[in-house]
Amino acid sequence: MLTANWNGLRVEAAISAKGYAYHCPCCGQPVTLRKGQIKIAHFAHKPPTDCSWAKGETAEHREAKVALRDAFRRISYIADYEVEVLSIQGDRRADVLITSPDGQRQWALEIQHTPILYPAIEARTKAYIAAQVPVLWVGILSSDMKAGAKPTPGGVVIRKYTIRPWEKWAQALAFKELWYVDPSDGTLWRGEFSEHMIHVESTSWFESGGVEQSAGGYSRQSKRWRTLTLRGPYGVNQLAIGTKWRKAWSSPVFSLPQGLIASLTVV
Structure with missing residues (x-):
């Protein structure tokens, strides 16, 4: 810490x-x-x-907190890391708490770096909503992710990516908006998931009666992997931080709370 x-x-x-x-x-x-x-x-x-x-705190997590705090300070926001937010739903310690230059609005950035179950991330988000501090969940663009990334127009792409539960939850909460921070410089990348397709090579063989049989030669959707496309990088000065209203929603897997959440928009 x-x-x-x-x-x-x-x-x-x-x-x-x-x-x-x-x-x-x-x-x-x-x-x-x-x-x-x-x-x-x-x-x-x-x-x-x-x-x-x-x-579970890693060096990259600490670096990300410092980088984001400093980036928002450079554009005249009031920002600090590891700030306690009091809430009737349970007190929270914001990784980065941002206050608008006029002091009228606040947002919390939660930098997710360790596995977290759906009930825990929902409870933490409810605590911020109850405190009237909209929260944005941000992933870390780790060194391992960078190593597997390939350049693409407007960003990079990571294939064979195993989507984590918190990513599924956070992108559902924010209407498919999902951001990652590069801890080395505080730049932000917007993530988009798409299906990863696996090509099954065609094969052929002869049965005992001399009849030729074949199989494969098609592509199928992977149950294990996704393709993660990251658009960016964006400096904080290229983004506007605001809020979105989200209605409560439930599925057999997880639930999303109702209230204001934080949002980033490219300007």
Whole structure:
């Protein structure tokens, strides 16, 4: 995590010094400042710990939070990372909380980097809606995804992509709008899923009676993979952040809550 408490004050790892007693804002346990030349400065729990804030955070996730905060600040928004949002549906810690320059509107960006089940992502979204802070779920354009991406007009394409449950949920919530952030520079990419087709090669053989048989020679839709096309990159200065109203909706697999959600539009 990028922030901790010191003597009751919220401090950032980037501007903190080693040798002081820092504590986790969530569980109150001691945390260690890790600061070096390669990895971004952050606080880490001392093992063993079962704090939810200590689970699953990667270097790319921390880098994405810093990059997005800085990108919005450069265009005169008020932005910060790891900000607590109080809600009657359960308090949330926004990865990045953005406030309009006039201070009248707020949005939360949740950077998804670990597996999450449908009930959990629904509950978190409901908490933001109850707090009147529209949320946008953003994926990380990881180094592995970059390695498998091929250039295409207007972006890149990743074939044989296994769509994750949170991606199915988030794109349904936002009317097929799904964004990814490149943690190296804070640019954003809009994702679009399409079916991945598998070509079945044709084969032929002769039966015992000398009759030739054949099979294959067609394409079929993959049940495992999708094709992910990413349009971009877009700087934050090329996008407008706003809101959409979504009605409640349910399927046998998951449910979507009713309320205002955040949205990005290319300008």
